[in-house]
Amino acid sequence: MIVHKIIAGRPRDMEDVRTMLLKNADLDREYIRSWLTEFDRSLGESYLPKFEELARFVS
Template sequence: IAKELDKKSIPYMIIGGQAVLLYGEPRLTKDIDITLGIDIDKLDELLNITKKIGLLPLPEDTKKFVEKTYVLPEIDTNTSIRIDFIFSQTSYEKQAIKRSSKINIKNISVKFASLEDIIIHKIFAGRPRDIEDVKSIIIKNPGFDKVYIRKWLKEFDIVSSEKN
């Protein structure tokens, strides 16, 4: 997936459980979450890429589903692993993609969200599993950028408050 996204110059970063494996405690994760630095107007291009590598969209009406959720859920036909492609909508997500780190996996450069951005994503999601992930990341990586995290969490709080 990473190789094909890079070939087509589609900015991306791995988030979620796969990124937690990189920074925190190992745990079972059944899917791969990929935030994309493109808008949904590039859906057809993404579908061409994913079809080429053996992924199938899960929703019957893919376009309608993506327009409503900004997520393209797909399944790998060989491994049955689910991959969620998330179209970025905010300046924060676009900046987080730029801050991503390249990690070499089996001679392929794969971009993972920074540990600070994983912490932000997990706090924002706020489920018990996410909070446990945050704790494990902080314990294993005490030198993280607290100022960056506070800045974005404060901004999200303001944005969330304005919506209410």
């Protein structure tokens, strides 16, 4: 779900990701990072930095 919301990139999706990160401290962040890295490569986008920014915000 987080990967999909990061890719969608709407403000509401980013807020949802923040909430999920806050409420689920045990999320497998490496799994999320690996998929975002694949999408970055495949689509030529920068999704991983968006996730990292949100993850720092809630840490």
